[in-house]
Amino acid sequence: MKSIALSTRCKVCGFTLIESIIAVVVVVILAVISLPSYADYVRRGVRAEAQAFLTEVATRQQQRLVDRREYAATIADLGVAPPKSLAGKYTVSMSAPAVVPPAFTIWAAPQGPQAAEACGTLTLTSAGQRGPAHCWR
16 A cells, blocks of 8 residues: 555656756746846946046046146056956056147057957046047946
């Protein structure tokens, strides 16, 4: 009698192959939908970090202009380095030509996985102009 009750109970235990396949298909569909959104979210986060660094460099340039009446020619002259988290994602450069009135332009060019970013190269000038404008929110 015990063997009959045990065999009947085990027939309803566990998952069938079809149920397992359906669960795997649902997980795959969710992954296909969410991964591109997540990648875009990560790119926007890195872009925001690059924008923050450009703003920090511009602030240090303005302070240097007040202190020494000139802009630094390179980012290294300001005593600041790009964060390690931007390495391989953006190349940050600066141009400060010897013109009157003094001016500078800082730009961050995307590279590697960030190259798929829709905004492209970010720029910030001594006049406060930011480009592309729609990417600086």
